[in-house]
Amino acid sequence: MKEIRLFPRVGSFAEDKDIAREVRLREITPLLEKNEEIILDFDKIDSTTQSFIHALISEVIREFGSDVLDKISFKNCNENVQKIISIVVEYMQI
Amino acid sequence: MKIHIPNSAFLGNIDPFLRTFDTSDPEVLEITANKQWISIHPIVLSMVAALGLSLKPKNIQCEHLEARSKHYLKRMGLFDLLNIDSGIEITEHEPAGRFIPLKQIDNSENLTDFITEVIPLLHLEPNQVEPIRYILSELMRNVFEHAESSVGAILCAQYYKKSNTIRIGIVDRGVGIMKTISASHRVLNDIEAIKLALTPGITGTTRRIGGTDYNAGAGLFFIKSIAAVNKDFFVIYSGKAMYKLLKADSKKQIRLHSDPSKDKHSEGDDFANWQGTVIGVDIKLDDREEFSTLLGLINQTYSQSVRERRKEYYKKAKFI
DSSP states (O other): OEEEEOHHHHOSEEOOHHHHHHHIIIIIHHHHHTTOOEEEEOTTOOEEOHHHHIIIIIHHHHHHOGGGGGTEEEESOOHHHHHHHHHHHHHTTO | OEEEEOSEEOGGGOHHHHHHOBOSOTTOEEEEEOSSOOEEOHHHHHHHHHHHHTSOGGGEEEOOOOOTTTHHHHHTTHHHHHTOOOOOOOOOOOOTTTEEEEEEEOSHHHHHHHHHHTGGGGOOOHHHHHHHHHHHHHHHHHIIIIIOOTTOEEEEEEEETTTTEEEEEEEEOSSOHHHHHHTTSOOSSHHHHHHHHTSTTOBTTBSSTTOOSSOOSOHHHHHHHHHHHTTOOEEEEEETEEEEEOOOOTTSOOOOOSSGGGSSEEEESOSOOEEEEEEEEEEEOSSOOOHHHHHHHHHHHHHHHHHHHHHHHOOOOOOO
């Protein structure tokens, strides 16, 4: 299981979707292709945007199907971060 | 181009201002102002700055300002940003807690620095900062992604103590919403394009409902929703059209609409042509709904809307 800490990359406000896409392309997708499980660690992140979360995970849900969510865990998310992740996860499965 | 800074222009009464400026000669900008008093929303300052930044300083003519509040324009950094001499002298005070002077932001790194360094100067509580930085980040990223603006994003903000409100104006001189949305959707005019841009799941980058890997078509819907939930003004103006979310009755229960036509609003498509996009939003700092409550409401509305729109696009089996 691989843990990806986001705070060192984006700071306490995770809003830079270019970085989100880079993390997805360089780390998340290659790990999922190897069938590995991933922890996305939001420790020290106060808030985020829907655009950031969309760029981080929407394409892996589209590409691998919603079962991929069994392989991704979201760690240390505060209430608002959880809600924004839930919004993206939900609309990507409609 | 001619722009007259009026006596008063806030989001509630901005319509006359948007009808009066003249963009007929794009090589020259003539700035005039009310001679008694100037009291304006940051959206007006951002628009004046964006027009001026498309020109060389020698092509900007600013009349000698007489209004007693003329120092406000200087303090907000208008003349420094345009590199013109206004003849106005002021003693500058520490801006913390009151305003964000005019800023020109043209790339992602500048935006990250801006959010890190400037927003804390507003000295807000953490729950007050959250919607403001959310709005600023999403709007400015929209400019970088879609607008192709020669001047980047121009913004400023002002805190108003009496109403305990932050007012924000963000402007670009890019291709405008109609051109962006038309890349993937058929639209007949500017107001139709603005309304589509406000609809969840619609983006100019693809016809696919729900967007691409990089763009969900949700940013403007989120921002309109933040304003709607808190019963604040929100204005979006591009080309000849303006959509204004009006303040809802404070006693009425909050309901978000995926179709912007169903929100309490005003609209028009006979304004002076603005090449690019102008957005103004007021954020009341007291009596706010918690951001988490807002996110719950957005989730319900967004998912329902995307579901309905996807159904519209599904082709059905043809039985003969």
